[in-house]
Amino acid sequence: MHTNIHFTKKPKGPKMLLVAFMVLFNAIGLAQPPKKNLNIVFIGNSITYGARLANPATEAPPVAVVAWLRLQPAVGEVAWSNQGKSGATTVDFLPSSSVLFNKVEKAARNFTGQHALLMFSIMLGTNDSAIQGPNGSPVSPEGYRQNLKRITDSLLSEFPGCIIIFQRPIWYTPNTYNHSKYLREGLSRLQTYFPQIDRLAAAYAVTNPKRVFTGDKKGFKYFRKHYLTDLQAEQGQQGAFYLHPNKKGASILGELWGRSIDKILRKNNL
Numbered sequence: 001m002h003t004n005i006h007f008t009k010k011p012k013g014p015k016m017l018l019v020a021f022m023v024l025f026n027a028i029g030l031a032q033p034p035k036k037n038l039n040i041v042f043i044g045n046s047i048t049y050g051a052r053l054a055n056p057a058t059e060a061p062p063v064a065v066v067a068w069l070r071l072q073p074a075v076g077e078v079a080w081s082n083q084g085k086s087g088a089t090t091v092d093f094l095p096s097s098s099v100l101f102n103k104v105e106k107a108a109r110n111f112t113g114q115h116a117l118l119m120f121s122i123m124l125g126t127n128d129s130a131i132q133g134p135n136g137s138p139v140s141p142e143g144y145r146q147n148l149k150r151i152t153d154s155l156l157s158e159f160p161g162c163i164i165i166f167q168r169p170i171w172y173t174p175n176t177y178n179h180s181k182y183l184r185e186g187l188s189r190l191q192t193y194f195p196q197i198d199r200l201a202a203a204y205a206v207t208n209p210k211r212v213f214t215g216d217k218k219g220f221k222y223f224r225k226h227y228l229t230d231l232q233a234e235q236g237q238q239g240a241f242y243l244h245p246n247k248k249g250a251s252i253l254g255e256l257w258g259r260s261i262d263k264i265l266r267k268n269n270l
Contacts, residue, residue, distance in 0.1 A: 025139060035076030036265060037116035038069065041083055041107045043093060043151075044123040047170065047253075052232050052244045056094030059247050060084070064254020065121070065261070072262050077117065081107035087180075089127045090147035091136030095154040117270060118162040120155055121215065122148070125169035126243075129190035133180025138189060145196035149256055152200070156208060164204075165215040165264060166197045167257055171224040174242040177236065191220075210268050215260035219253055226252075 042062040043047050050060025057063075062082045071073045083104050085092065095101045108118060116249035127134035128144055139147065152164050174184035197214055204212035223231060223245070230249030244251055266268070 003057055017092070036074060037114070038078045038119055038261075038270070039077040039108075039111035039114060039116045040065070040078065040080040040119045040121055040261075041104055042117050042121050044084040044117070045088045045105055045127050046084065046086035047126065047244060048123055049082065049086055050250060051086050052234070053247060053250060056082075058252055061245070061250045061254040061257060062121075064092065064251045065258040068255050068258035069262060074266060077116065079111060079114065083107055087134055088124065089129055089134050089139060089142060090124045090151065090232070091128075091139065091150055093124065094147060095150060101151070101154070104155075105158065108155075108162075118159055119261070120162060120164045121167060121261065122151070122164065123169060123251075123257075124148070125165035125193045127180070129169075129182065129186040129193070131181040131183060131185055138186070139191040141189075142198050144193045146199050148200055150164075152204070152212060155207070156211060165261060165268065166201060166213070166214045167215040167260065168194055168197065168220055170196065170215050170219040170229075170245075170253065171221070171227070171267070172243040173227065173241045175236070175238040176243050177237040178241070178243075180234070181237075182243075183238070194220075211268065213264045213268075215264070216256045219256050222252065222256070223249065224235065 004230050050063060053059040055116060060082060062080055066078045066080050069078050085100055088100060091097065093100045093104070094259045111118060125144065128139035130135055130137040148166065155162060169190055172182065172187060174226060176182040176186070201214040208253030227242045230245060230252060231245050232246045233240045234244070
């Protein structure tokens with residue numbers, strides 16, 4: 001676009017500088033890339049769902065993700081669906097299990113027709129790590145990776161062009177034992193999933209460039225340090241334990257996820 005400016009007299013001094021600045025400002029504004037609209041399906045367990053919060057619909061981590069992203073200069077409209085399911089493992093979300101995966105598919109299809117980047121944010125592993133209780137637990141590190149791969153392969157096949165982000169599971173106290181048994185063994189197992197997430201994302205970087213990424217890695221350490229203020233105290237079979245974020249913790253976790261999503265978008269020019 002060309003802007004023609006006519007003067008009866010040649011501007012001098014500050015006036016000329018002001019006009020030059022205005023022309024430059026307009027040119028920079030015209031060069032700004034359009035904002036990216038996002039459609040996000042959140043896949044997870046009770047933490048993603050917002051269990052034990054007063055109002056999960058307004059306080060769960062995905063709510064904070066969306067609120068944070070909408071404030072970012074490169075992000076436009078953000079539509080979203082929270083498909084977190086209490087007690088869910090990677091086994092529950094396998095395409096062959098159909099029930100939860102079908103809900104994820106339906107949520108993604110509901111975005112069809114909108115001009116936006118489809119994204120799946122996945123945080124699973126807490127229930128996989130349990131000693132007993134949740135479906136399929138305990139899930140081995142290799143089994144965890146294979147389950148994530150099956151889920152991811154199906155999503156990439158069904159929704160070409162989508163982005164998938166693996167968010168690391170967060171810390172819980174080593175005495176965690178409600179109706180399911182986690183304890184120190186479960187917490188140790190949970191951490192063996194982290195290299196599997198990184199390994200899987202690295203493999204997809206070769207086979208499906210700019211489609212699958214590792215997201216937040218800070219949440220685990222953050223909640224280990226701030227569990228008394230950011231996780232909820234729950235009574236279990238080995239005393240009070242901390243597993244689910246409270247309102248403050250859910251907001252913090254959502255912002256961590258949001259920051260990871262924004263960083264991935266900007267770094268990869270998506």
